[in-house]
Amino acid sequence: MNTMNINPQPPVEKLRSLAGVISHSLDVDPGSSRPLKMETRDLGLFYGAFQAVGNIDMRIRANQVTAIIGPSGCGKSTVLRCLNRMNDLVPNARVSGQVLLDGSNLYAPGVDVVNVRRQIGMVFQRPNPFPKSIYENVAYGPRLYGINRRAILDEIVENSLRHAALWDEVKDKLNHHAYALSGGQQQRLCIARALAVEPEVILMDEPASALDPIATYRIEELIRQLREDVTIVIVTHNMQQAARVSDETAFFMVNDRRMGYLVEFGPTTQIFTNPKNKQTEDYISGRFG
Amino acid sequence: MTGRTLSNATNITGVSPDDPPTLPRRLAYIHPRQSHPRRAVNALMLGLTGLMTLLALAPLVWIIVYVVARGLPHVNLAFFTQLPRPLGMEGGGVLHAIQGTIVLALLSSLFATPPGVLAAFYVARYPNTPLGIAVRFGTDVLSGVPSIVIGLFGYSLIVKQQGHYSAVAGGLALAILMLPTIIRTTEEMIKLVPANLREASLALGGPEWKTALSVILPAAANGVATGFLLAIARASGETAPLLFTALGNERYDIGAIVRGGIAAQQSLGTILGRILNQPVDSLPLTLWKYAQQPYPERVDKAWAAALVLMVLILLLNGFARLWMQHRASKMRG
Numbered sequence: 001m002n003t004m005n006i007n008p009q010p011p012v013e014k015l016r017s018l019a020g021v022i023s024h025s026l027d028v029d030p031g032s033s034r035p036l037k038m039e040t041r042d043l044g045l046f047y048g049a050f051q052a053v054g055n056i057d058m059r060i061r062a063n064q065v066t067a068i069i070g071p072s073g074c075g076k077s078t079v080l081r082c083l084n085r086m087n088d089l090v091p092n093a094r095v096s097g098q099v100l101l102d103g104s105n106l107y108a109p110g111v112d113v114v115n116v117r118r119q120i121g122m123v124f125q126r127p128n129p130f131p132k133s134i135y136e137n138v139a140y141g142p143r144l145y146g147i148n149r150r151a152i153l154d155e156i157v158e159n160s161l162r163h164a165a166l167w168d169e170v171k172d173k174l175n176h177h178a179y180a181l182s183g184g185q186q187q188r189l190c191i192a193r194a195l196a197v198e199p200e201v202i203l204m205d206e207p208a209s210a211l212d213p214i215a216t217y218r219i220e221e222l223i224r225q226l227r228e229d230v231t232i233v234i235v236t237h238n239m240q241q242a243a244r245v246s247d248e249t250a251f252f253m254v255n256d257r258r259m260g261y262l263v264e265f266g267p268t269t270q271i272f273t274n275p276k277n278k279q280t281e282d283y284i285s286g287r288f289g
Numbered sequence: 290m291t292g293r294t295l296s297n298a299t300n301i302t303g304v305s306p307d308d309p310p311t312l313p314r315r316l317a318y319i320h321p322r323q324s325h326p327r328r329a330v331n332a333l334m335l336g337l338t339g340l341m342t343l344l345a346l347a348p349l350v351w352i353i354v355y356v357v358a359r360g361l362p363h364v365n366l367a368f369f370t371q372l373p374r375p376l377g378m379e380g381g382g383v384l385h386a387i388q389g390t391i392v393l394a395l396l397s398s399l400f401a402t403p404p405g406v407l408a409a410f411y412v413a414r415y416p417n418t419p420l421g422i423a424v425r426f427g428t429d430v431l432s433g434v435p436s437i438v439i440g441l442f443g444y445s446l447i448v449k450q451q452g453h454y455s456a457v458a459g460g461l462a463l464a465i466l467m468l469p470t471i472i473r474t475t476e477e478m479i480k481l482v483p484a485n486l487r488e489a490s491l492a493l494g495g496p497e498w499k500t501a502l503s504v505i506l507p508a509a510a511n512g513v514a515t516g517f518l519l520a521i522a523r524a525s526g527e528t529a530p531l532l533f534t535a536l537g538n539e540r541y542d543i544g545a546i547v548r549g550g551i552a553a554q555q556s557l558g559t560i561l562g563r564i565l566n567q568p569v570d571s572l573p574l575t576l577w578k579y580a581q582q583p584y585p586e587r588v589d590k591a592w593a594a595a596l597v598l599m600v601l602i603l604l605l606n607g608f609a610r611l612w613m614q615h616r617a618s619k620m621r622g
Binding site for chain 2: 086089115118121122124128130140145194197
């Protein structure tokens, strides 16, 4: 007896409803004509002898939102953290393959990791503002790069907060402690903080998973606006979210050796309506994961 | 289809609604009876533990009451503001020891805090490197070294080289004593700082040292200060390391040194040198010396010094603990 198939909604109809979501949200051309911003070539990551992810070949286009989806434990976040070398911090983690930003390898010898992270910012799963004032949170990055003139900092802070759609809510309380903000506001503050150093790419690791639906909606809206200025790579558990915000989608799976790998990569519309791979189709239609 | 999957699920668990769960009744005989020996044993043991708790607390209460009773009558303004008078004369105070205690506390903090805090950062960041392991092992061993041995170390390192006892030597000995406490508490506080704060700073392109200095240290500052207070409290009560280093000095008066220095138009460096580079007294050192003397007025002074010292250390400890609790509640909230 087929006990796997307990989904009352037939897959085809579910796919159609997802496609509806997509045609609403994608008001720009999802075309692959935009220039390439980042690329991974045969990227893999090992913890000691254990290979956590492998054979990752992705092409991330400029001013687009690229979503990474897949079941838990498939290495989505691990791959994301390879993209700005945050995995350097993990003891005995080793990266193989290449990650290119504008054609040059981030893992080449002599590359300054501080420089890499300046160009490729990151927003984390849980909002993690510094225990400082709202102003100082945003000004932290510019100060790192030696900007100390008050007038310039004021401008950067206002600009970043405006871009993160937070300015109107906090403009009268910039000196308040960041912890006084709500979770959603804190996450937008973290986005503003990342924007303040003018990165070219922003990596987002399930940025809305700790937030309520309204705060999630605002973050998604923000992501769609931000792609005009930066390239965004977002890891998400939520397939609807990927469908709503992204232009291209990478689908990851985990094999029987617990290694994560890339199953399919393509325009979001295609992944969600006409996936080429059987596994992608099964996952998208909710048959597992 | 839905109905079929439902009935399927019912079959899997193997429980049907007509079959309510029942508990075995075989254990019913232990239901409490009024006069069970277990209750008497329970009461006895409870009484015993209560008694032992009181017994353990008794010395503390006794010490406090006794020291207050013997010391309080001799604590007056002169005790804090005057130097000792010659033997046989009434009055006078222990201003020299109070000043010496402050100078020693400042010097030892100055010597111990920078290396202690930085070492704690290293150990917290690289716990499993050979140096990290060595430092941690070292602090454990150091905290077990008898304080008189540390005094001897200060003696051979500074007193013997310089040819005289000094506040600097005493401060160094106390600093060595404070190091393990500072390293350990600072390390614990650094570990309490959420890792994602560090990641946030590094993801902005912050170098490690800047992250440590402007994100982790401020976040851990309250805890670091608490550890520092505990270390000071411990060092301020020590006598043994000072016997070989600070020695004691009944004529130590910073006010007189400064006034004399200004009158002789000495430079700031010279005056500071005269304050730091001569033997000093401290409250526990004075207490130790006065208590051995056969003159009642000196013994009275020793009791008063004991009271002042005890209050000082209790205050420091209490303050540190309050601070720690406040900090912990803030971390949770």
